[in-house]
Amino acid sequence: MIRLDNVNKVYRTERVETLALENINLDVAPGEFVSVMGPSGCGKSTLLNLIGLLDAPSSGNLALDGAAVAKWNDGKLAQFRNEKLGFVFQSFHLVPDLKVVDNVEIPLLYRKTNGTPRRKLAQAALDRVGLASRIHHFPTQLSGGQQQRVAIARAIVGKPRILLADEPTGNLDSAMGDEIMDILHDLNKNDGTTIVMVTHDDRFARRTDRIVRLFDGRQVA
């Protein structure tokens, strides 16, 4: 499902060149739940951004769903992100101007799904994360755990095959973190969604199928 061969990522400024990822080789099977661990600045989020096509490798090959992505243009990358990928971020990244339900509908907008089915799908996704009663609230009217559940609803509303979660429990207390992990496990087990999750928390990482460890941009396990 996800394959990285000798992937490097270098950030260049006028004076400094930083090697964020070095020679990463990773193969994630369909339906697998993988967690990525390592100290701050080791390249975890960079790895997730590359897999999520939010950033491009400096060298090496990346293939998603069997297709090499290197030569894809902006439109093709956008289409793939829209149809096959879902994102959950540590700081939720909900659009404050939009109601909960409108936030969840965002991925469907770019699929040109019509109004009524779009609203139904968004309501179903919110129902799945237990927030059906909050659809007309604005994000700022919700707790952190509720906001993250909205973010998960947004990530799954388009039924993506791959879910990328960047420290989804990082801003939550342990009880809310458990709730979020339960939802992710449910998606993985019952929908067969492939999940790659960056986390600092060993407790949550141990609940996944496999742990990938990074250190200074290199894969150590």
Add this chain to the structure above:
Amino acid sequence: MLANYIKIAIKVLARRKFFTFISLFGISFTLLVLMVATAMIDNVFAPRAPESKFDRVIGVYRIGLHGEHFNSTSNPGYRFVKEYVLGLPGAEATSVFSGSSALAMYHDNRKVETHLRRTDGAYWQILDFDFVEGGPLTESDNANANFVAVMTDDMRTKLYGRGSAALGKTFEVDGQRFRVIGVVRAVPITREVGFSEIWVPIRTMKTREYERQMMGSFGGIVLARKRSDFDALRREFALRTSRFVFEDKTFDRLSAGLDTRLEFAARATLGSQFKGNRALVFRGILAGLALLFMLLPTMNLVSINLSRIMERASEIGVRKAFGASSRALIGQFIVENVVLTVIGGLIGFVLSVAVLSALSRMQLIPYAIFDINLRIFFYGLLIAVFFGLVSGVYPAWRMSRIQAVNALRGGAL
């Protein structure tokens, strides 16, 4: 998708009230000034009563005599108009008339200030005054030097009191007594040819001296059958004036042209020596000034929009992450700006209507009625869309180039 963009735009605008207020204020105020300016220009140049046939009228309003050492410019004299304009072949009608001169008259021991214009009979066929009493001066009135007059309803009130009829009554002006044969609705002073308060036949002038003057205080107009006849009429006029005899040997060159009102303004602005299409250049200058004027709020909007990109970095990152292409984001941002400017445009229109009607009521320009006609409405709409596109395109392009990963990180854009 478009409906959703508009919905999002309205939500964003409603939630960011201060930004929305600043932007709308800039757009609507600029539009207001432009609409008022356009209405004023329209009031001077657009064909409307009594000059509603003026889309087919060209005239001689100024002439110049030039020599090696001296130049002399003034209105044409009666003789010039008679010899070179009246009876121009191919014209539907031609007319000669004096300028409207301000003078004081005494009526019932009261001093009344007025404007008097002397005309021939054809003047009343080319201009379409709105008569509330009687009828126009005729060519026979002029030929026989009948002491008859047409006056405005406002003048009638000044002389005879509110609600009184004027037909058949007499009044004295400039030492001559005239009988009223017609009353018309008042004309704004911005109508160069139509404006006056009293009109009397030319030949009632005290002396015939005016008949010998090449330069003086007259004007001549030509009503063409259709606008496309203008060129042929101008050629005929040029042929006639090429035979101009310089009685004063100080001069050896004549500058005179048959102009529309706009061309005359262009000639006055650009000078008679200007070669090429004066009216087009004049329109270009006016449009350039308008664009320059609009540049300020546009730059302001661009600047506000660019700073909003920082504020909305997270949203941009999210939209990219969930499948928005650069094109879709540019579209969304432009729609947001067009929605904003159209709302600003509508507010501007409402304000313009209110201000123009207040200006009309205040009578800053006597008898002028300023209103928004469809043509001005169209210009206003065009301006609003221009605002939306110009102020949206550059920020949208900058926004679309933001790397999603940077936007989500909230770092450098």
